[in-house]
Amino acid sequence: MLTYASGRTWVIADCSHSRLIVAEAGVRRLALFGETSIDAGRLACLLARHDDVVGLMAAAHEISGSFHILYADGRSTHVQGSASGLRQVFYARCRDGSYAASDSVEPLARLGGATPRIEMAAWGMLHPGFDYGLTHGTYWHGVHRLPADRRLRMTADRAELTTWWRPPAPALSVADGAPGVRAALEEAVAVRRATAGGLSADLSGGMDSTSLCFLLAGQGARFPCFVERTVDPNHDDAHWAAIAAREIDRQLTVLGPEDVPGPYDGIWEPGRGLVEDVPYGLGEPYTLIRNRARKTAMAKIFAATGSDTHIGGFGGDELFTVAPSHFADLSAHAPLAAVLGIRDLARLRRWSMPSVLRALARRQTYQGWFEEQLRSVHLPRPDLLGPGLNWGPQVRVPPWSTPAGVDAVRAVATAADAGRTPQAGTRSVHTSVAGHRIGGQRLGPLRALMEHHGITLSLPYMDDAVLEAALSVSRAEALPGTGFKPVLKAAMRVGAPPDSRAGALSRSTKGEFSMSVHRGLARNRRPLLGLFEDSLLAEHGLVDIDRLRAGLRDTMRPEYETNALETTVAAEVWMRAVAQAPAPAPERPLTHRRLASPC
Structure with missing residues (x-):
């Protein structure tokens, strides 16, 4: 708990999975919350050098890692998340008229006595989802999402938003930009090495996770690696992961279909209803829900190795695959x-x-x-x-x-x-930034799920420094269809001998999981039909239950239907979890509410 100079409470934080570093100078307070290796002394020097909000927040943003920035000057509090969208900020007006901010919707919903926005369940079922930024709302009336490029300033009775971030000009050649990308990734990995009690990492054999594992190994980190083997005999992740593990001399564990639950396992069971071995978050639907049981099992496996920080490659596709636009x-x-x-x-x-x-x-x-x-x-x-x-x-x-x-x-x-x-300003850069921020938003419930089992899901590609270095490279230098992630490949070759171009980092294929999804659907058809037996989505008129159940009974071949099903399952589960939860409690039971109007 951090306090203002007056002694009143300023920040309450659960530091189980994030560092909270604070510096004070008179009435001024600066705090970083998240993944950072900076210490309080260096942060105090930073606070002493800057007496204006813009300069101080900009300087704090230059620190390596991924974190929230909080600053109080005796008159107001300023809160900033990450440009990548991973470190989200929500804010709401409390019952007494004051404002509060959080990295989670739920405490704000409780403070404000918020009720659920039923129309957001329909919004969340879209696939592909509408673009990032089209709504700043959340699934609760009166609780707002701060856009990733905005900073929040709160006073006793006001909340103001200002823009603090814009994408860098994509002006560098691959040759000129690759060293900056490499340096940003090295720094990102170094932060995790310095702050984690124990490390583990995904090693799918793809460029993104493989590059991170190479960097970790290059810095001397010892860590177990994990790859999933699917039911698809043509899926080659495990093959390439084995090559990479040999090249970096690290232990690789292959998790087969029989080792962990599959898609749609463990969501709903006859006679039991929702499986609640891990509490369902009430802030928003868990849109990656079909793999919920598998990720729960994997978090326990990672923790059993002594890891408290698991490195994942999420975000690499959005940064290093240039959109055809x-x-x-x-x-x-x-x-x-x-x-x-x-x-x-x-x-x-x-x-x-x-x-x-x-x-x-x-x-x-x-x-x-x-x-x-x-x-x-x-x-x-x-x-x-x-x-x-x-x-x-x-x-x-x-x-x-x-x-x-x-x-x-x-x-x-x-x-x-x-x-x-x-x-x-351009379509291709917009696509990269929006994709990154959509990913940061969707990964929130997954990160919370893994934290419940003692694991921080750490994502170096979503550090702002990595985002900015990647966006600085000209789109024309990394054209679609001319190579597989040429910017990342060039970054990994910086300072490497010529013969390092072969091996695991030369892979140009990407694993595909549709066979596993269809197998999971076939195995869980009865439970999924049971989930929608007394559907709240249907009760509120948002889905045609007969058509949905007919789709579940069929083979559901098109990919967009299987993806739309996942978001629909997520919406139904969220509504049920909210209806069953004692708090934050709706004024009326959710099952008796009709379609709500937007706030």
Whole structure:
């Protein structure tokens, strides 16, 4: 617990999985909460050097790691999360009129006596989800999500938001940018080495996790590695992970389908209802819910090795895979270069050139794209998707959504807390930043689940320094279809001998998990049908229960249907968990509430 100079409470923090470092100078207070290796003495020097909020917060942001920044100057409190979206900030007005902020929705919902926003359940079922930034709301009335690029200033009776972060100019060549990416990753890994009691790491054999394991090993860290072997005989993660483990001389554990639960195991059981071996969070649906039981089991396995910090490669895809929309950006000022550049990718994706030319010719603004998505969100998803050159993918409600569900989505998208601005000025950079922030948001419940079993899920690719270094490289230098993550490959070759280009880091394939998902659906068809027996989503008119149950009984072949099912299961489970929980309690039972209006 930290206090103001007056002795009143300022910050209450659970430090089980995060460091809380504080410095004081008179009435001024500066605190970092999260993953950082800085000590209180260095933080005090930083506080002494800066007497203005902007300069101090900017200097604190330059510190390596991933953390929240909190500052009090005797008049107000300033709170800042991470630009990556991993360190989220929520805020709400309490019953006494004052404001409070948290990295979790639930305590704010309790403080404010909040009630659930039922229409957000429809919003959460969208797949792919609407873009990051289109709503600053949460699943609870009166609790707001701070956009990742904003800073919150709270006084006794006011809450103000200011922009503190913008993407760096993507101006460096791969050769010039790779050393900066390498340095940022080295620093990120060093923070984990310095602060973890025990380390473990994912080693899927893919570029992202393999690179982190190489860096950890290069710094002398000893740690066990883990890879999952799927039921798909063509899935080659375990093969490449074994190669990587030999190259870095670290122990590799292969977790087979029989070693851990599979997709949709352990969510609902006849006669028992929701399986609550791990408490369900009430803040928002756990959109990665189909692997909940597996991640719970894996967290226990990691902890049994003595690890309290598990390194994961989440975020690498968004940083180092350039979206095809780069060619639409290029077409605005160099149309011939865009056409010539996209030809190989069009052949690979089987896009017809007429459709590509039409997509390149569109000069659609972000606002125009948003309005178009909103108008067509109710339409059936086309069997064949055209060139993905826009601000985001086509957004559709699930095939079992109702007209009321569509209305709820549109209500959220047009509410007062809905945003209308892109995350960057160009489509391809916007896609990277938005994808990173969507990932940071969706990973919150997974990180909470693993913390329940003593494991911090640590994600170096979501450190702001890594994000900024990767975004500084020109999109034109890492074109889609011309190589597999060339910026990350170049970064890993910095200072390495020429013969290191072979081996695990030369992999250009990516594992695919649909066979495991379909196997899990087949094995859990009865429990899933049981989950929707007395569906709260259906009771509130958001899903056509007959159509949903018919889809569950069928093979559900298209990928978008299996993904939409996961978000639907997550929404149903969230509603049930809220209805059963004693706090934060709705004013009326959730099962007796109708579709709520946006706050």
